[in-house]
Amino acid sequence: MPNIHSCMSLPHDVCRLSRTRRYSVPEKSERTAHAFAFALTGARSRAVHEARAPEVDISRQVAQPAPVPPNARYYCLTPDEAAQIPRQPIAPPRPKRYLGFDRVAQSLRHIAIAVNMTMRERLHVDPLEVQVSVFGGRLHIASNFHADRICDALHLALTDDALMSGAPRRVAPGDERNWLAMVMSRRVRDIAKLRHRYVQGQGFDRMRAAARAEVKQGTGLPADGTTGLHSALRQLDDAFATLRNVLRDAASESPQFAEVVVHTPMRDTPKLPALPTGVTETMHAEQCIESAIAENAERWHRDAVTRLHLCPDALIVVPMAGRFVPCAACAEVEAESRTQGGLFDPANARFVLHRSSRRIGMAFANEVQHIAQATLAGTPAEAAQRAKTIAERFVHAPHLLRAYGTPVVLDYSLDTESESSGDESQG
Ligand SMILES: [Zn+2]
Structure with a gap:
């Protein structure tokens, strides 16, 4: 059984309602939503702790839920406030070549797309976004919504051949901007790659050898080369081996998902009052x-270095990839977590974050954004202060945000399939 941290997802219809209204002219009911959003703009703290759903199948790898931080921060933008973050619209970049450790990130991206699409197509739920990481011998996976269906979706993606029919392997010439055709084509290609490389093993050794050679030449180094070559190669091999184990198990008749950790949203966030129509959290x-890694940093780091016979202070690479590039909120939190004693500050001698793209997605309105506060600093007080700074930037000082004025792919942003991101490219 997978390791599920807890079960709490917003109803699908709430989420859908928010998405379909995101770019529409405000209606009367939305004015209520905006008033609520305004009430949250001070990024106030709340100390209310909600009794969470009981843990499902707690195994030795999974941490207990952490209590809600006493100064948990969040914010919510109105559409007008979101519009105060100017962006530079660009066309989707050409397909990118993934080299070195980025090949791991590419496989994580394929897993995210396979799970995301299969949840929609076969399980009829919308996760909005799925993100995946691999380190310490385990695959970590999370979705914004419906995380309890992730393992079912992964199994189906690798075993249900009906998913592979009805879509061309490549989009027909002239049809590149047809969203549905692109999505169908991509899903089939990505699922096929996972099946061939990892489940059937075709080209697996060649891919791993190529990645090793590239890393040795200094191309596609994990986390900008902070780990050193020996450690980088150990972690590269281990990541590929873990992905192969996880995907072969997931494709089997009775998958165990023993090396999969599913993370569910809203596990340790403060309970908010009922949200108005059109607002989600x-x-x-x-x-x-990332929040779960921060809460278990000591143990998970120790396990990872022991497993690979690395020095006790070796940096463990946390690759992260999804269907979409990180949104403005996640990009801001991740950037902060790389500095000043945050979870991914190399000076901590613990973890470093690896993304194959520095591109930043959109900032969403009418969505309460809870911040992974534990990733921002070593002490709760400092973490709360840094989270407050992030929340205040979004609401009061958007010109200080990383996303401010940066390029964003808006090509598909009016399509209902992609409205949640606006940047699916990984250029
Ligand atoms: Zn995000």
Whole structure:
């Protein structure tokens, strides 16, 4: 059984309602939503702790839920406030070549797309976004919504051949901007790659050898080369081996998912009053994974270095990838977590974050954004202060945000399939 941290997802219809209204002219009911959003703009603290759903199948790898931080921060933007973050629209970049450790990130991206698409297509639920990481011999995976269906979706993606029919392997010439055709084509290609490389093993050794050679040449180094070559190669091999084990198990008749850790949103966030129509709340998938790493940092780091016979202070690489590039909120939190004693500050001698793209997605309105506060500093007080700074930037000082004025792919942003991101490219 998978390791599920807890079960709490917003109803699908709430989420859908928010998405379909995101770019529409405000209606009367939305004015209420905006008033609520305004009430949250001070990023106030709340100390209310909600009794969470009981843990499902707690195994030795999974930490107990952490209590809600006493100064948990969050914020919510109105559409007008979100519009105060100017972006530079660009066309989707050309397909990117993934080299070195980025090949691991590419496989994580394929897993995210396979799970995301299969949840929609076969399980009829919308996760909005799925993010995936691999380190310490385990695959970490989270979705914004419906995380309890992730393992079912992964199994189906690798075993249900009906998913592979009805879509061309490549989009027909002239049809590149047809969203549905692109999505169908991509899903089939990505699932096929996972099946061939990892489940059937075709080209697996060649891919791993190529990645090793590239890393040795200094191309596609994990986390900008902070780990050193020996450690980078150990972690590269281990990541590929873990992905192969996980995907072969997931494709089997009775998968155990023993090396999969599923992270569910809203596990340790403060309970808010009932949200108005059109407003949702979430902690995005990558922040859920990162928050869990922060809460278990000592143990998970020790396990990872022991497993690979690395020095006790070796940096463990946390690759992260999803269907979409990180949104403005996640990009801001991740950037902060790389500095000043945050979870991914190399000076801590613990973890470093690896993303194959520095691109930043959109900032969403009418969505309460809970912040993965534990990733921001070593002490709760300092973490709360840094989270407050992030929340205040979004609401009061958008010009200080990483996303401010940066390029964003808006090509598909009016399509209902992609409205949640606006940047699916990984250029
Ligand atoms: Zn996000």
